[in-house]
Amino acid sequence: MLYIDDLDRCPPARVVEVLEAVHLMLALPLFVVVVAIDPRWLLASLHHHYQELFTQDSATPLDYLDKIFQIPYALAPASQEKTGRYLRALLNTRSDTTGSTQNASTPPTSSTPSKGHGEEQASAPTDAVVTETDRAMRDILDSLDRPPLRRVRFAMPELQPAQLILQQTEIDFMERLGSLVPTPRAAKKLVNLYRLVRIGVDHDDLPDFVGSPKSPGTHQIVQILLATLVGHPRHSTVILKTIMKADPSGHISDALKACPPNHAPARTLAQLIEEITTQMPVITAIGHYQPWCADLARFSFHTRTLTEPPEAAAHP
16 A cells, blocks of 8 residues: 655646556556545646646546545544544653653652662672683772772753643643634644743743733734734734734724624634633733734734734734
8 A cells, every 4th residue: 555645745747647546556466556635736736747638628636646646535624523632642641741840850869878889899700710811800990099999979951841841721722623624734833833832931021921810911922813813824914913003902803803794714713712712711902913914924924924013013
């Protein structure tokens, strides 16, 4: 069996070459080829490579694919629950759920004090043969004026700072944003970006960033905006601009609903925030979102022009 992935990272000519190779391999007995790809990329690559062929009414890129793939199988979009569980699985590692910073372990030490000069450090096995060379070497070592041997205890460095140990409240909130993340790749990107932002939070600011069940932390804002960037990248510029220009004292849902009527992602985000608000406390004041818009806009090509914060925006 041959598994092919990531064709959407190849130029159209290479995509066509791989498809031709797949067609040849399928002619061999007991040979199975599985190709995982976004069909939109396949169709676009075929149309680009065979422009003259597909100008005729008798042939289309779909006809070409039907001649190669015997069993096409389209995966249904993941539900909010499934995506939420996937996000939790990505975040919910053993170190994430401890709730506190883990101290690096140190090598165990013996309670028996080390022996000094002239004392036998370890007894030889009863069946060991002690040669004359061994005795001579031991006599030389015993004659040296050396200090008593002491155990040296090494402290392991902190391999996982507190900024990378997520609390349960952060994991639970991100799971609620599953409907904003359409693909597993986007989910992984959301998790990686969130960890990258979190590690930049000062240690003294972590309590306010994490918050508590009764007092929501800033992590909610970061997760909501990052989920918008990775889930709806083409629409994220309009959403961030709307937030940055809105009245700081206004409600985040009201600002999102003020987007153009045909802007479905903004309305979806507003509805999701309102739904979560009925279940737990959520930060809704626009003034708390505005300072983060320009900072998080750096993590998307679509919002790269929004990296300068508006002069009117100030950290609350």
